[in-house]
Amino acid sequence: MAIPGNYLSATTETVDPNTSGWVAKSNCTISKGTGGRSGDGTLKLTSSAAGEMQARTVASYPVVVGTEYHAFADASGATVPDRIGIRWLNASSTEISISWGVTTASASATWHRIAVADLAPATAVSAQVVVSCVTPGAGGVIGAFENVYFGLPVRTAGNLLAFDTESLERNTSGWAVESNCSISRTAPMAQWPVDYYVAGGAMLTATVTANGNASVKTVEKPAATAGVEYQGYAYLNPPTAGSTCWVELRFYDASDVQLSATRANLSAPGTGIYRQKVSAVAPASTAYAQLACGITSGTAAQVFRVDTAVIATAPVLREGSVVPYADASFEKDVAGWTVISGVATLARLTPWGTDALEESYSMTVTSSTATTSVVRSAVFPIGDAAGLAFTAEYGMKVASGGFNLTRTIRWYDASGSFLSASSGSAAAVPSPNWWLLSFQATAPASAAKAAIEWTLTATSASSVLRVDKVSLWESLPLVDVTTNDASAYVTLTLRELPVGDALTVWRRTSDGARTLVRGTNGLIDSELITSSLLVVEDYEASLGVPVDYYAEARNSSNIITATRDSATVTLDPGDVQYGWLKDPGNPQRNCHVMIARAPDWQRPIQQAEYRVRGRRDSVIHSDVRGGLEGDLVVYTQTDDERIRLNWLLDSGNILLWQVAPGMGEEDVYVAVGQVAFPRGGGVATDPWRVWTLPLKQVDNPTTVGVSGSAGRTWQDILTEYPTWQAVLDAFDTWEDVMFNRRNS
Known part of the structure; x- marks a missing residue:
């Protein structure tokens, strides 16, 4: 899949099927190599002699002076280090300068990320990407590149920190030394997933000055809101497996007085690069947030590194869940969970990445004896919940021994006084592997808060249970469907979808016909489920025709894991003298237009006629008959309608033509040819226009997603x-x- 937002063509990005997007710049020849990850092809540079070798893109790409641009690539070279640059060109295509990224710390045949970012300098009108293998000692040295990007900065959506603070690809200006270290940038030879674009290249490198604690912090303090749960995270590269590196989320008031600091230590399994998260609710009077990273008890000259720093609103693991991220995912510790009775102990499972359903850690419940323990969460606000049904869900995995589990939801009033508990029957926690277990109950009168409780009876000594991805939410219908007649679309809401499985969604008509529904990536056909909630606005549902929706989720073994069936709804077509012209990928441009004359359709056909000598009848060979062709004539009555219809037609995209039932017309996807829209007559200021739209029927644009x-x-x-x-x-x-x- 092409890198989103890439200015480079697919051929230039992936070097497939050839090297036509590239040219040697200095001291090398280029050819197509093999063994790439974003496609087999790679850009292979072979040095002609000793000295740096470079290649650049054939094309140059328009830039705006003062705007920051970002370039990265994956590189492989066993002999010499490598780097990437942005070559700035003026109006005469003369080189102004090259902004170089940090050269990798050493050579590496393993694919690793190189990157650079910089502002377009004065007089720059275009730019090229340059890749370089630094100082080969002789001819015949080989370097390889692929997965190349150039464009606006690729950053983490929702990050409160600026791109330069997040990425370090331009400089270290977003960071400051807090204590006992100096900072610089280095580029370790780190391999990142080929489709993970927000990390890699330069890392902030902190060198400990003297034995003791050392730390760095972000210079900027983005605005934050009291009562909101935020997460902070960064990739950390510790100097040793035993080093205690950490990330800390801080909150400040409007006078820049620190209100709180929440720290999460990385339990590193080695000296690789690991993402460590921390989350906290902003306290009262919060105005700003800040991220800090550091090492506890470092030794002089030790180095720890930081990359991809983020402060953002904390994720909700299940739509509508009231469980804070800290209590749901255990990335810092066990948060508000406690053992109410029994011998069980609770701990965050370490080291990093050992076992989890979400992110890098889970909670471990250990029972040293075959006895019963009660484990309970903190108490969470649920609003005015009397009479409402709630679902508690949690992932559990038996690591050793076994457990019988009684699932409970405890109810409290607004003051926190206990009201009652709803419990299920005891049952064994299934094994092996992870299981999502759930329990549903109805809140009693006066209920405003709730807690999750487990009664766990170990079936043998030294039983161990792992827990992750805990949620508690109001139980809403699994599927909702509503119509919006004014804008001619149907809203479909699907809840409690199995994240990680593949989803397909169909629209059905009364005759049983199924049509795939369009989502943001095209038709929703075996699309990866990334959220338990999906809301689709279906602008292609027919007018005045009853429709319903069916969705199906399948796991990696192609087994159906969930289905959803909606009620039947009908879009009101309104005035039958009007119809809709819709852009499937850009519904904000859709137009409701008055029909002057429906098309007088024709269906062309290509035929070859052969006149046989002495025979009356011709021999005719025909291709299949083509789709519909005809002129649609519509009115626009105001200048706003005229501007809007021009806006719809500007892109030249495939459109959908829809009218009310009874006109003898079916919904049809069309390409619109040359358009005429003379005035309707009358006085010179008459805003009416008569549009003649030449339509040709085309196929449904299956790969077009709804832009959003x-x-x-x-x-x-x-x-x-x-x-x-x-x-x-x-x-x-x-x-x-x-x-x-x-x-x-």
């Missing part, structure tokens, strides 16, 4: 721009803001 902002938030915009005026200066329309299409 799932990967881009208002917080991203607030982080990137100092003022709203700067946003207005950078974008021509709000649609451009949503899709990050900056003007020139």
